[in-house]
Every structure is written in structure tokens, then in C-alpha cells.
Amino acid sequence: MKKRNSQGHTMIQQKLLIIDGHSMAFRAFFALPPENFTTTTGQATNAVYGFTTMALRLIEEHQPTHIAVAFDTKVKSFRSDEYPEYKAGRAETPQEFKGQIGLIKQVLETVGITWITKDGFEADDILATLAKQGDEAGMKVLVASGDRDSFQLITDNVNVIYPGRTPADLKIMDAAAVEERYGVPPQWYPHIAALTGEKADNLPGVPGVGEKTAAQWVMKYAGLAGVLANADKIGGKRGEALREHEADVLRNRRLNELLTNLELPYNVADLTREPVNRQAVNELFDVLEFNRLRKRVFDLDANADSNEEIDDTRTIETLELKLVSDGFQNWISQVPDQAVLAVASEYVKTELNALAIYYATEGTGHCYALEPRFLSDTEQKELEDLLTSHAVITHEAKRLRHAFRECGFEIGELAEDVELEAYLLGPDQREYSLPTLSEKYLQRSLPVAESAQLSLLRDFSELAGQAQVVYDLHEVLFKQLETTQLAELYRGLELPVQADLYELEKHGVAMSMDVLNQLLEELTEQVEVAEEAAYNAIGHKVNLASPMQLQTVLFEELQMPKTKKTKRGYTTNAEALVELYEKTQHPFLQHLLAHRDKIKMRQIVEGLISAVGADGRIHTTFQQTVAATGRLSSTEPNLQNIPARTAEGMRIRGAFVPGTGFDYLLTADYSQIEMRLMAHMSKDEALIEAFKSGEDLHRTMAAMVFAVPVEEVTPALRSQIKATSYGLAYGLSSYGLSQQLGISVPEARKLKEKYFERFGGVGRFLGEVVEEARERGFTATMMGRRRYLPDLNSGNTNLRAMAERAALNAPIQGTAADIIKLAMHLVMRVLRERGLASRVLLQVHDELVLEVVASELNEVIQIVTDVMSGAAELSLPLDVSFGVGASWQDAAH
DNA sequence: ATATAGACGTA
DNA sequence: CGTACGTCTATATC
Structure with a gap:
């Protein structure tokens, strides 16, 4: 990479890569199975192998001109002197790991990379010192470390490469990324860490203060010093906790501050890469039995030699983005038949505000952005035809389907969804927004969409960029699905299920307002009775919904024996209250329990009432990408946790009824799946x-x-x-x-x-x-x-x-989730193919709820039981039981 | 308005 | 000191 200096001639931008050897090797050690990385002599090499590939990747990708690897030493650091419990409670480093650090150092020596240690200090301090020197010398600095404390080193010229879930998943953290994730500029990250504490290092922080609160304080008072100086102005429990734990916080801050002034045996200028010692590499890699890596190491050297001679004048940006503001039909006519269309969408609530359609031809990207509400009927038809006749890539397709419906048209087969793809690749991520995915899989930052603006002279380039990201993401993600054998699950199960869920949500489930209102009335009465009785039992009022006030009553006023501890006191949960009742026989406890019970029921009924739409039905939203196991979840409202265990609770299910045109609800579930x-x-x-x-x-x-x-x-x-x-x-x-x-x-x-x-x-x-x-x-x-x-x-x-x-x-x-998803999809398909009106409304983990027309009942029962029990071939039958009735309650079995 | 804790509903 | 979820209320602080 080159830049022009003020004299006008090109010079090489120097780039320094500094790696935290211990932390990266440690991650590699745990990421790779030792039995696949053991030499014939029994030497474990998984950490060496993992570290080497990771380092090679960083070098290949970033082409640093200078490089160093820092290691911890056995000598305890000054941090342990200051705080003997530092890092206590960490498991002993495994023996097989320790031996490999020496081998890694040998590898580094043979390939001409400097490694550094310093007794009494941690690798982190070496990184900090070198990063500062590099920055001051005008170099671009990359710090590869798995320790978040390294974020404090970030500046305009210093970025941190932070490993994600797998060693191959390396994230570049710059100031914007840290701010986005933690809400504070990088130099303040350690201030947050000091306030919240660090489990891994055995450093307790301020109780009750999490990342958000800490970030807020730090921003408000411009740093930790300001927070502490103004501690007396922070009121309440948190302020109190802060003042109480000031010493801890100060200690954490002293310990997580990295030293930038170490005396090191090298200056940054000394850290240029030396030539690879081919013979030494060959000898060492023979011992390690690394064969494929050899070539990559030698290639690296070849590239390094030629690096300086190439005059890199190519433009990296080869994509031309065509934005068209009118002539929609004209644009459509130019879209090749085989083009794959990526769609980005912008919403106001659930309504579609704007849409961008993107496709790529040889070296060029084409994009059309529009606001669907301004389309004429003909244009709308054109858009439908365009989308149905081409392969389409989307993000959050279910949402898009709903929005399209609101615009007045339905889209049949929507092909790909990058959100689902990313979910299958990493189901524990809790977020699959476009900016997040772009950052993670394309290493490209995408501005978080501002609130939607109205048309007049609006700028569509952001939306166009999103469509391009959707397109590029699919390329990357689908390839990864194939290499991880997940493509089949994606195409064969998750995508079809997504379309099915759209149908479920669209249909909703009919509610009997009469039943709901009747329940509400009864429950309200019962709540009041229990409340009154509870007050009388202790002689005064108390907020029965406040665990804190209850604690005062139970443990101070009534002097009851203490229950299990919670974070800030003693539990008042049902289990503990029952136990207390057995011990004390105090009537207050009975009334309190009854009150809890009734008010919970009432709260559920209230929630349902407010969720009933104008059509008399509740339309829940099924989340397909939140449960890490593959299950669905249901929100707004959650229809997967409607009471079922008690007769009282079951009455709520009595409010779920067949809608107009239907006669029964049918439930079918797997027994003991x-x-x-x-x-x-x-x-x-x-x-x-x-x-x-x-x-x-x-x-x-x-x-x-x-x-x-x-x-x-x-x-x-x-x-x-x-x-x-x-x-x-x-x-x-x-x-x-x-x-x-x-x-x-x-x-x-x-x-x-x-x-x-x-x-x-x-x-x-x-x-x-x-x-x-x-x-x-x-x-x-x-x-x-x-x-x-x-x-x-x-x-x-x-x-x-x-x-x-x-x-x-x-x-x-x-696996149970896989099976019920498949069963649901097949049931819906068969019902559709047979032209039946009966339809699936809900999925509750091992149960399907259907709305059935009387004349179809027998056929539907047959289909549902056959399809469900046949959804998987096991060494024992999958038993399905079903029930039919005039409500969800009556359909119980 | 937003974050956190506690409690509790489902499979 | 049992997995996977979502929602409500209280509380404190903005």
C-alpha cells in the first residue's frame, strides 16, 4: 500500500503487526483437536499449527512491513505483586500447551519474525509499548490480541485484530467499532472494564453495574477520574455501590492499564521481516510434520521480495454503482434474465418505505432504488414480475413479505435470506443486522441505517450500499454453508419454514373476546380478594409485586427464617414462600401466593386482550434466529407460554378458538420426543x-x-x-x-x-x-x-x-426442533396440495395447533398424524397424539 | 425512556 | 448447582 507524501513522490506506508503470542496460541490450542495434530513421536502441535496459520493469514492479508510477537514469561508480573489474587482461580495451563510455546518461538525464528518477552511484564505491555512507538513513527499498526484490554491502544493509526468464535474469525476493531459495540471511545474501554470488573482476571467490579451503566457514566463524566470525582453526585444504589467499591475500581484500573514505556531490546524500526531461512524451515517443519504450511511460508517470502517493486496504481473500486431515479420500467428491461437480485429494504414500523434492487455484471454493480408507495399499478406489477422471475437474495425475508403484503402485493418464492444463512453458521450470535454481518463476514463497515426519511431529494446511496452488501454476503455465507454441510438444512428446511411462518403469522389465531373479558373480570376480583386478605394478615398495605418490600415484611417485620440468597437479599419466589408457609403457617404467605398466581394470570389475559387485532385474531411473530438450539420462539405476544399446567391456567386456552369459516381447533403433539x-x-x-x-x-x-x-x-x-x-x-x-x-x-x-x-x-x-x-x-x-x-x-x-x-x-x-420444523412444513404442504382450507396456526415446540373445517376433520387428522410420525426415521416410532375441540383448551388431550 | 433484577409462564 | 425461551413489574436513573 502506498501513499503520497508532501513532496509528491510515492513512498511505502509502513505497517507494523504485533501479535500477542500467548493469547493467540492459547486460542489455537483449544480450537484444534490435539489428536489430529500429534506427530509420530507424540509431540502435540495443535497450538503451533493454529498459531502459524493464523500468523500467515494476517501477513498474507495485511502485508505488514514490520512484525513482532510478544509472549508472557513465567515470572509473575508487577500486577500480581500489587494484587496477589490477580488471575487467581484460573485453571492451570495444560502441560501440552506449555511445550508448544517453545516450538512457536522456533518457527518464528526460522521465518524471520522477531519475538519478545520481558520478565515481570505481560505480553500486553509489550504490545502497548510497541504500538505507541509505531504510531509515533507514523506507521499503521495492527495489534492482534484476544484481550479486550488491548482496545485502549486504538487510535487513528492503531487497530486491534480481535478473534471471534473461531481462530479464522478475526475482527478488525477500530475506534468506530469499539464505540459501536461498547458505547465509548477506545481509550475509555478500560474505564468501563474497571467499573464492571473482569471475571477472567478475578477482578470484581461494582455490583449492579454492567457495560451500559458504566459506559453511560464514563461518557457523562468524561472518563473514570470524572466518574469517581463525581461519585457523590450519583445517587441511588448504584452510586452507593460505586462509592463503596471505589478501591476495587481504582485497583482494576491500575491493573488493566497497559504500560507503554517498557525498555525493550528492539525498536520498532528493528522489527522488519528477515528473509525466511528455508533450510531451517524445512528441518523444523519435518520434525513438526507440517507439510502444506511449508509452501505458504515460502510464498510469503516471495511476495515480500516483490512487494517493494510493484507500483500499485490499480483502482480497488471496480464496481460502478448506477443509481437511477426514474425510468423504472426502462431499468427493469435491461436486467438480464439470469441476474441474481439482491434486495435491501427500509421500513417505517412495518411499512415498506424504500427498496433497493442490486445486481452485478462483469465488474459492475447496478442498482435501482425506489419508494414503493409511489409506484403506479403497472409499475408495481412490473416489480412483482421482476422479483418472481429472478433469483432473489434478501435480508429478513419474512419481514419483507409482510411489508409487501401491506403494499398490496405478495411475493411468491423469495430465494435466499442472508440472516438465516448467518444464523445457521453461528446460532449463538444474538444479532444478525446487516451492519453486523457486513462487518463480520465482509470486513466492511456499513453505516447503521438512520431513521427513514421521506422522499423529496433523499439520498438512496446508503440503501444501495446495503443491497450490495446483501449480494456480497450471500456469496460468502452460502459458500461457508456448503463447506460446513449446512446448505441442505438451509435450503431444505429453514428457508421453506420461513415462508411457512409468514403464513402462520399472517393468519393469526382467533380469540373469543367474551371468554377473555369474563376471565379478566373474574381474575380482577380474585386479585382484589387476595390482596385485601394479604393486607389484613399483616395489618397494613404493601406492594405485593415488590420483592424488596416483601423482604422487609417477611424477614424484618415477621422475622421469618431467611430463604436462599439472591444478588441483593433473599428470594421471595413461590418455592421459598411455600417452604416458609410450612414452617410458619403464616396466612400472609397463602394470600401472597394466591395473589401472585391470580395477578400473573390476569396479566397474561390483559396481554392477550391488547394483542387482539381488528380482525379479532392475534398475530404473533415467530423468531427463527434467536434460539441457539434451532427452536423457534414467539414474541409480541409470546404464544408459546400460554398456561397449560393447571386447570385454572388452561381456562386461558379456552379463549383460543376457531375463526369464522372454521369449526375446530386441533392440536397434535409428539409424546416424549x-x-x-x-x-x-x-x-x-x-x-x-x-x-x-x-x-x-x-x-x-x-x-x-x-x-x-x-x-x-x-x-x-x-x-x-x-x-x-x-x-x-x-x-x-x-x-x-x-x-x-x-x-x-x-x-x-x-x-x-x-x-x-x-x-x-x-x-x-x-x-x-x-x-x-x-x-x-x-x-x-x-x-x-x-x-x-x-x-x-x-x-x-x-x-x-x-x-x-x-x-x-x-x-x-x-434434533427435536429439526423434526417439528420438517413436520410442520410437510403438513402445510400436504394441506395445500390437497386443496384443504384447514391450516396450521401455531407451533409450540413439540405441538402444532391447527384450525380445521368440520368436513375436513378426518382427513386432516390423518394427514397430521401420518406426516408428523413419519417426519424422521428412528429406531423407535415417533408417537403423535392429538385432540380436537371448540377451543385450544378443549383440544387438549 | 432505559437498564437491571426478580419472578414466572411454556416445552 | 437443569436446557431453551419472552414478558411483566419494580426500581433506579435518564
């Missing part, structure tokens, strides 16, 4: 047999475990086994099981052991699932859906245990 999948995937013969007996599953299993005849299984034994079975699929501990069953921990442990004696295959399976996930980095469902769990290798015991439980559960919950 997760346990069946456990049986199938674990191949546990006893469990499969228990299912095949056709008798009550938990009862049969209890008889097997306790070696008694089925008739002798008591309800208590049955429920113990039931709890154990479901608990296991969630990674339940002996402690948790003991809590749930009200038995001692040793008893719970014994129960688990006994269970596994009979169902050994289940235990083996669960163990294997976690191990495989640890090695591969992800779990997979039967249909190949992945969930990445990098924390399986975390040094943090808590994080690791959490990831292990998620790993146990993800393949089971995820």
Missing part, C-alpha cells in the same frame, strides 16, 4: 425396550431401575425416574436432583448411579456428546444443525460447566 431421541441416539437397548413396551414410559423405566414388577412401581418412584430422565438431558447435577426431589445429595447420587446401571447407554452417549463437542468445537443435530461451544475448553470452571450442559442438551433439543 426428547426421550425418544435420547433412546435413538444413545442406542440404549433398555430405553428402546421401555418405549417399545408401549406402557407408561416412566413407570416402565422405574420398574427396570428398581428391579420390581411394573405393578409395584409407586407414584413416588415413577416421579423420581421421570425427574432423573429429564434432568439428565439438561445436565442436572446430583445436587440439583436432590433439590428437586427433596432427597439428600448422596441419595440423589445413588439414584443416578442406579439409573445408569440400567440405562448405561444413555450415560455413555451423553459423555460422548460432550467429548465430541469439545474436540470439534460444536455439537450437531441429526440434520446437521451446529452449535458452537467454545467455552467447553474454557479455563473458567463455571463457563465450562455451563457449556457442557448446553452441549448435552443441544443435540437433543435441536
Whole structure:
């Protein structure tokens, strides 16, 4: 890369790459399975390999003229002197890792890269010192580090390369990126970290203060010093907590400040890349048994030599963006038949405000942007034809479908959706907005769309840029789906399901206002009665919905025994209240519990009432990209958590009714699908047999475990086994099981052991699932859906245990999600093909709710049960049960 | 208006 | 100290 200096002749812009050797090697170590990277002599090389590929990639991509790698040393740093608990609680570094650092240093030496350590300091401090020197010397500096503390180094000329989930996923963080993500300029990032604390380094912060609050304070008072100076002006609990923990905050800040004035054995100018020592590389790579890497290393050298001679005058921007403000039909006529059209859209609420359509031909991008509300009928027809006759790429297609409908037209087959693609590639991300995806997959920043503006002289270039990003994203994402064997799941399942969900949302579900109003009236009455009774029991009013006020009443006024601790006091949840009632028999507790119950019900009914639309139906939104396991979720309102467990709660389901033109609601659900999948995937013969007996599953299993005849299984034994079975699929501990069953921990442990004696295959399976996930980095469902769990290798015991439980559960919950999605899609397809009016309205994880015409009832039941039970081929049948009725309540079974 | 904690509904 | 979700209320602070 070149730039012109003031004298007018070209000079090379110097670029310095500094890598945190330890942190990058550590990530590589955990990302790559050691058994694939062990030499014939037994030397583990996964960290060496991972580090080397990562470094090569950085060099190839950024072509630095100067480069250095910094390492920590064994000598404790000054930070530990200041705070002995620093980084305490971290797991011991694995032995196989330690040995590889030496090898990495050897690799660096053979390829001509400088490495640096300094006793008493951390690699971070070396990075900071070099970054500062580089910046001052006018160099462009890239700092590769997995430590967020390095963000404080960012300036106009210093960027941080921060690894994402996988080692291949490297994000460039500049000032804008940090501000976008954390809400403060980079130099203040450590101020936030000091306030919130740092778990990994065992540095507690101010309780109750998270990233948002910290960022707000720091911005308001212009830095941490200002925050502390004005601590007395910050009122309330948080202000109090801040003043109380000032010492912690100051300590955190001292510890996370990186030193920029270390005496190092090298100056930045010394850090040029030396030629690769080919012979040494050959010898070392022979030992390491790296073969493919050799060529990349040698190529690197060749490029470095020629780098200085190339006069790089090519324009990088080869795309010409054509923006047309009129002549829509004329533009359309020029679109080639085989062009792939990327669509970007801009909304005001749900309404489509503007649209950009983009396609690329050889070296040129073409884009047309328009505001659909100004289209004439003919033009609108043209647009429909254009979109239906071409392959289309979108972002959030379901939203676009709804918006198109509001404009007065429907789009049939919309092909690709980059949001779904990104979701399948990384289902744990909580956000798939276009700017986020652009940054992550294209390393291109995209301005976050401003609020939509009205036409008059508006600038469409931003929207055009978005359409181009949609187009480019698909190229990248689909390729990645193919290499990860996810393309089939995407095309064959998620895309069709998205179109199905659009239909579900469009239809909505009819509500009986009479039932809702009746319920509201009753519940309001009951709430008032319980409230009154509660007040009388203690002799005064109190806000029953305030845990804080309740604590005062229960533990101070009434001096009741303390319950389990929460963050700021003692719990007042239902479980604890029941326990307190058993101990104290105080009537207040009864009334409080009744009040909780009734007010919760009323709140649900109120929510439903306000969600009923003008058509008398509720149109929920199904989220297809939020649940990391592959499940759907439902929002505004959530129709997947309507009460079902109590008769009282079920009455709310009585308000869900067939709409005009329909006669019944039909529900069909999989019975015990997760346990069946456990049986199938674990191949546990006893469990499969228990299912095949056709008798009550938990009862049969209890008889097997306790070696008694089925008739002798008591309800208590049955429920113990039931709890154990479901608990296991969630990674339940002996402690948790003991809590749930009200038995001692040793008893719970014994129960688990006994269970596994009979169902050994289940235990083996669960163990294997976690191990495989640890090695591969992800779990997979039967249909190949992945969930990445990098924390399986975390040094943090808590994080690791959490990831292990998620790993146990993800393949089971995820496979069940795959199956019901497929079943739903097939049911809808068959209903459509048969020309039936009956239709699917809701999906509740293992259940479908349909609205049925009486004359079609038998056929629909047949279709639903056949299709659902046939949706997957397992070693045991998928049982489906169904119910029909005049409401969701009556359709229960 | 917005963030956080606590509680609780579903599979 | 059991997985996966969403929503409501209180509370504190803007």
C-alpha cells in the first residue's frame, strides 16, 4: 500500500503487526483437536499449527512491513505483586500447551519474525509499548490480541485484530467499532472494564453495574477520574455501590492499564521481516510434520521480495454503482434474465418505505432504488414480475413479505435470506443486522441505517450500499454453508419454514373476546380478594409485586427464617414462600401466593386482550434466529407460554378458538420426543425396550431401575425416574436432583448411579456428546444443525460447566426442533396440495395447533398424524397424539 | 425512556 | 448447582 507524501513522490506506508503470542496460541490450542495434530513421536502441535496459520493469514492479508510477537514469561508480573489474587482461580495451563510455546518461538525464528518477552511484564505491555512507538513513527499498526484490554491502544493509526468464535474469525476493531459495540471511545474501554470488573482476571467490579451503566457514566463524566470525582453526585444504589467499591475500581484500573514505556531490546524500526531461512524451515517443519504450511511460508517470502517493486496504481473500486431515479420500467428491461437480485429494504414500523434492487455484471454493480408507495399499478406489477422471475437474495425475508403484503402485493418464492444463512453458521450470535454481518463476514463497515426519511431529494446511496452488501454476503455465507454441510438444512428446511411462518403469522389465531373479558373480570376480583386478605394478615398495605418490600415484611417485620440468597437479599419466589408457609403457617404467605398466581394470570389475559387485532385474531411473530438450539420462539405476544399446567391456567386456552369459516381447533403433539431421541441416539437397548413396551414410559423405566414388577412401581418412584430422565438431558447435577426431589445429595447420587446401571447407554452417549463437542468445537443435530461451544475448553470452571450442559442438551433439543420444523412444513404442504382450507396456526415446540373445517376433520387428522410420525426415521416410532375441540383448551388431550 | 433484577409462564 | 425461551413489574436513573 502506498501513499503520497508532501513532496509528491510515492513512498511505502509502513505497517507494523504485533501479535500477542500467548493469547493467540492459547486460542489455537483449544480450537484444534490435539489428536489430529500429534506427530509420530507424540509431540502435540495443535497450538503451533493454529498459531502459524493464523500468523500467515494476517501477513498474507495485511502485508505488514514490520512484525513482532510478544509472549508472557513465567515470572509473575508487577500486577500480581500489587494484587496477589490477580488471575487467581484460573485453571492451570495444560502441560501440552506449555511445550508448544517453545516450538512457536522456533518457527518464528526460522521465518524471520522477531519475538519478545520481558520478565515481570505481560505480553500486553509489550504490545502497548510497541504500538505507541509505531504510531509515533507514523506507521499503521495492527495489534492482534484476544484481550479486550488491548482496545485502549486504538487510535487513528492503531487497530486491534480481535478473534471471534473461531481462530479464522478475526475482527478488525477500530475506534468506530469499539464505540459501536461498547458505547465509548477506545481509550475509555478500560474505564468501563474497571467499573464492571473482569471475571477472567478475578477482578470484581461494582455490583449492579454492567457495560451500559458504566459506559453511560464514563461518557457523562468524561472518563473514570470524572466518574469517581463525581461519585457523590450519583445517587441511588448504584452510586452507593460505586462509592463503596471505589478501591476495587481504582485497583482494576491500575491493573488493566497497559504500560507503554517498557525498555525493550528492539525498536520498532528493528522489527522488519528477515528473509525466511528455508533450510531451517524445512528441518523444523519435518520434525513438526507440517507439510502444506511449508509452501505458504515460502510464498510469503516471495511476495515480500516483490512487494517493494510493484507500483500499485490499480483502482480497488471496480464496481460502478448506477443509481437511477426514474425510468423504472426502462431499468427493469435491461436486467438480464439470469441476474441474481439482491434486495435491501427500509421500513417505517412495518411499512415498506424504500427498496433497493442490486445486481452485478462483469465488474459492475447496478442498482435501482425506489419508494414503493409511489409506484403506479403497472409499475408495481412490473416489480412483482421482476422479483418472481429472478433469483432473489434478501435480508429478513419474512419481514419483507409482510411489508409487501401491506403494499398490496405478495411475493411468491423469495430465494435466499442472508440472516438465516448467518444464523445457521453461528446460532449463538444474538444479532444478525446487516451492519453486523457486513462487518463480520465482509470486513466492511456499513453505516447503521438512520431513521427513514421521506422522499423529496433523499439520498438512496446508503440503501444501495446495503443491497450490495446483501449480494456480497450471500456469496460468502452460502459458500461457508456448503463447506460446513449446512446448505441442505438451509435450503431444505429453514428457508421453506420461513415462508411457512409468514403464513402462520399472517393468519393469526382467533380469540373469543367474551371468554377473555369474563376471565379478566373474574381474575380482577380474585386479585382484589387476595390482596385485601394479604393486607389484613399483616395489618397494613404493601406492594405485593415488590420483592424488596416483601423482604422487609417477611424477614424484618415477621422475622421469618431467611430463604436462599439472591444478588441483593433473599428470594421471595413461590418455592421459598411455600417452604416458609410450612414452617410458619403464616396466612400472609397463602394470600401472597394466591395473589401472585391470580395477578400473573390476569396479566397474561390483559396481554392477550391488547394483542387482539381488528380482525379479532392475534398475530404473533415467530423468531427463527434467536434460539441457539434451532427452536423457534414467539414474541409480541409470546404464544408459546400460554398456561397449560393447571386447570385454572388452561381456562386461558379456552379463549383460543376457531375463526369464522372454521369449526375446530386441533392440536397434535409428539409424546416424549426428547426421550425418544435420547433412546435413538444413545442406542440404549433398555430405553428402546421401555418405549417399545408401549406402557407408561416412566413407570416402565422405574420398574427396570428398581428391579420390581411394573405393578409395584409407586407414584413416588415413577416421579423420581421421570425427574432423573429429564434432568439428565439438561445436565442436572446430583445436587440439583436432590433439590428437586427433596432427597439428600448422596441419595440423589445413588439414584443416578442406579439409573445408569440400567440405562448405561444413555450415560455413555451423553459423555460422548460432550467429548465430541469439545474436540470439534460444536455439537450437531441429526440434520446437521451446529452449535458452537467454545467455552467447553474454557479455563473458567463455571463457563465450562455451563457449556457442557448446553452441549448435552443441544443435540437433543435441536434434533427435536429439526423434526417439528420438517413436520410442520410437510403438513402445510400436504394441506395445500390437497386443496384443504384447514391450516396450521401455531407451533409450540413439540405441538402444532391447527384450525380445521368440520368436513375436513378426518382427513386432516390423518394427514397430521401420518406426516408428523413419519417426519424422521428412528429406531423407535415417533408417537403423535392429538385432540380436537371448540377451543385450544378443549383440544387438549 | 432505559437498564437491571426478580419472578414466572411454556416445552 | 437443569436446557431453551419472552414478558411483566419494580426500581433506579435518564
